[in-house]
Amino acid sequence: MIVLDLRDKRPIYEQVVEKLSQLIVCGVLEPDSKLPSVRSLAIDLSVNPNTIQRAYAQLEQDGYLYTITGRGNFVADSSSWKKGRMTVVENDLRQALKEARQTGMSRESVDRIVVEIWGEE
């Protein structure tokens, strides 16, 4: 389901959070679909179950999944994470833009990149 990058210096649980939240955000994992169990994903990634549990706790905290004890973890509806995700993303964007301006990047260069990412139309 996901692959870990051992060269990455970040904690494993953080990588798991990142990968799974991306899959949820981009719609690959449908709402209410069942996620791998803590133990099975731990075995799949050759990692300790505690590490997965921590990642799942974080994902639940951020609204990306909901938990039913004894049944498993399930993908949450976008309404649960959309708001929080949007503020985080907007803050990141503001920060990146400020640094770009401070470094002397022209507004035209920014526009060019925006067009490049959003598409020409």
Add this chain to the structure above:
Amino acid sequence: MIVLDLRDKRPIYEQVVEKLSQLIVCGVLEPDSKLPSVRSLAIDLSVNPNTIQRAYAQLEQDGYLYTITGRGNFVADSSSWKKGRMTVVENDLRQALKEARQTGMSRESVDRIVVEIWGEE
């Protein structure tokens, strides 16, 4: 000269690198001006000299300062760091924009923020 944020979870040397590089990029510290010595800054921040040394080594690596043994550390000319800084900043911006788009932010919202930061004119 700079103030540390003890609540920040990042390593101290990383904070020092960030703060000083910002001061250099935005022009507060003029090229060829002398930076605090390793020992004096360490005392100023109530931190170990090794920590400052590590920060200065990183800053030299990134082209923000140059070192003259026995004399001290001095602010480098913008030509030394402009190029590398620009690519880093551009990559960060691209990443932030991709995530904004993926989360569903409209191009108009992005334009609004750009205007907000670059100014109306």
Add this chain to the structure above:
DNA sequence: ATGAGTGTATTAATACGTTTAATACACTTG
């Protein structure tokens, strides 16, 4: 030349967070 101030390098010890490990418990399903 000498001494104070500079950057640099090395080694050891300490502190902290991550991860592993081994359990135990409560819940749900077949």
Add this chain to the structure above:
DNA sequence: CAAGTGTATTAAACGTATTAATACACTCAT
């Protein structure tokens, strides 16, 4: 009831950041 689920706890191993204590080479003012 048994197997699978999430959850919680405790201890140990491990890596990195940080502190600490030195030592060395260089520059500058005296």
